[in-house]
Amino acid sequence: MKFLVVDALAGVQTFVRQLLQAHGFAPDHILCCADPDSALSQGLLFKPNFLITDWFPKATLQGPALYQRLREVQPRLQLALFSFQVTPEQEFEAEAHGAHFLLKKPFTADQLKTEMTRALETLAKDHPALHGQLRDVMRASRPSASMAPAAPTRPVLPVLPPQPVIKPGDRVRFNGELHTAQYVVHRQGGTVVQLKGQASFVPVEKLQPA
Template sequence: MTEPLKFLVVDPLAGVQTFARQLLQSRGFPADSILCCADTDSGLAQGLLFKPDFLVTDWFPKAPLTGLQLFQRLKEAQPRLHLSLLSFEVTPERELEAEAHGAHFLLKKPFTAEQLKAQMTRSLEALAKDSPGLHGQVRDTMRQARPAPRVALPVIPPEPVIKPGDSVRYKGQRHVAQYVVHRTGETVVQLKGVAGLIPLRDLQPG
């Protein structure tokens, strides 16, 4: 029996992870065939064990291990790995790099769930066409998919990028971010000297 197609989603925004997971599940892929990580180090460690067929990753331009480097490392262990990229900054140079690595798409953030759905659907169709061994699985899985609910899809907000140690402003005062936590549906921040977790949307880079 053919193993299910596996997807690895690596993005610092919890909303992107959630949308991607829900989208793939709505296309008929089982929950345990989708793995989400918030950074490339976790993506590499988990990906080498998970052995995904398809990587959807942020560009992570400032990380020690960028999204493209993550793809290259995972591809050494999984030669047939497919790639799609997400980035707040899309330049002609990045488009050329993405194309050189064979990326199915480079989608500019912030984007709507509908835009991600369109790009992923095209990618899965191309995957079925270009990978004969996976053609039947992709075709059958998408054929059995439940129709998407007819509701307005939310827009992914352009959340500020805040890391531990960064200076931020909260209620007009300057603070220092101590911890950044990505949990289901939102990102929250622990500020030094402030009790409780603050939603990322309530902070401004300071």
């Protein structure tokens, strides 16, 4: 079960990653991206089973369109959406795509945890091929009936060192030369940037805004 998380806010990416890992999903099965374009390029290779994305209403490639593109390589792709503005039209479109939820920003950690837990439980019931794995994951995430209930815990967001704020299209300096940032990808262990015309990714801390 692989997850693709797409949100411009690093804090949202980190919390969703920690929430999924708390449910027992492997870290290398969770990919985080900051924008739809990089999510599409990475997702076509990653082939996620579940897309959790911001709507990105001002982007050329919006969240629902990203979902449709990724379904070309993963027809049974599941969808969940975030948006700062939730309109009746968005609610209708989210429902038409079968989204597990459309959560209005800003949301609390408890709200997101509730929606994600409900979505995973629905998957365990409605998708026989995933039922065994998700059943075991959900069972492992709950305290044993023979044990006294433990105090509820919340994922703790790590304190990240300050990094340059770089977005796709920004001009940056790397090794003394000017480049254009094409994709920005947030992964476990740090943020990397693919420069236009370059095949490899560069750690964001090695770049300086031009």
